[in-house]
Amino acid sequence: xxxxxxxxxxxxxxxxxxxxxxxxxxxxxxxxxxxxxxxxxxxxxxxxxxxxxxxxxxxxxxxxxxxxxxxxxxxxxxxxxxxxxxxxxxxxxxxxxxxxxxxxxxxxxxxxxxxxxxxxxxxxxxxxxxxxxxxxxxxxxxxxxxxxxxxxxxxxxxxxxxxxxxxxxxxxxxxxxxxxxxxxxxxxxxxxxxxxxxxxxxxxxxxxxxxxxx
Numbered sequence: 253x254x255x256x257x258x259x260x261x262x263x264x265x266x267x268x269x270x271x272x273x274x275x276x277x278x279x280x281x282x283x284x285x286x287x288x289x290x291x292x293x294x295x296x297x298x299x300x301x302x303x304x305x306x307x308x309x310x311x312x313x314x315x316x317x318x319x320x321x322x323x324x325x326x327x328x329x330x331x332x333x334x335x336x337x338x339x340x341x342x343x344x345x346x347x348x349x350x351x352x353x354x355x356x357x358x359x360x361x362x363x364x365x366x367x368x369x370x371x372x373x374x375x376x377x378x379x380x381x382x383x384x385x386x387x388x389x390x391x392x393x394x395x396x397x398x399x400x401x402x403x404x405x406x407x408x409x410x411x412x413x414x415x416x417x418x419x420x421x422x423x424x425x426x427x428x429x430x431x432x433x434x435x436x437x438x439x440x441x442x443x444x445x446x447x448x449x450x451x452x453x454x455x456x457x458x459x460x461x462x463x464x465x466x
Contacts, residue, residue: 255306256295259314263339264321267293274313276302280441280448281407282352285316288414288435293320300406304351305392311348312409314341319411327411327422329360333368337376343385346373350389350396358408361425361463367408370396407448410441423448426460433457 256272271292276299277284283301287293295316301309318326318335325331336345349355349370358367368376377385389396411422412433419433423441426448433439433452440451448460 255309255313256317259310259317259341263314263341264317266290266321267317272317279410280443281410283312283316283409284412284439284441285319285409286412286414286439287320290320293317298406305347307344307347307388307392308351309348310341311336311344311346314339314344315348316409320413326413327420327427329365329367329408329425333373337373340381342373342377343381343388346370346377346385346396347388347392347394349373350394352408353397354408355396355398359463365425407441407443412439421450421458423450423460424462426462428458428460430457 256274260267260272267290270290272295273292274295274297277296279296279298282298284296285293295313297309297312301312314336315332318332320326322332322335333345336342349368354367354369355371356369357372358369360366374382374385407424413420414432414435416432419430421428421430421439428450437452438454442449442451443462446462448462449456450458
């Protein structure tokens, strides 16, 4: 998938020497990003996104790349979205949120963090970016509308950050800090009845009760 390389060339110069691997898999989120340092970044997109229009994929993958690209704020979803906006990729992020039905901000874990919704992202775009967004929405016949999330069958994204001393996994604003996990371990997150179960190589390593208002 060359989407990531085009994003790096346009907006992520600090990742130009990084090996970025993007693929599809059967995951419980739209995307899962994993990295340790900036030598390699692995982004797994849900098979549900395979048929998305390219602007929505650009928005999804730009959000995932902004996690490792941030020096200190990689585990904040709101600051990650703001980073995408600062890099001039806001129209694509807005298309992705329109496609996934995220019109309003999606509050995480007791209100300490949030994904920006379509309405907020649009309000932060400059006039040129707003015109670009409107053209994209018209071209792909997307009509942003308010929607209520009645279930959590698909999370927005999940994060795994590997260091020598620990592996940090972030699910919907919940942090799980574990002893180091092999960089090639298969990390999976499953959601059942608002509980996220986390597995490494098919062995459960943790779980979270997800907030009722998510």
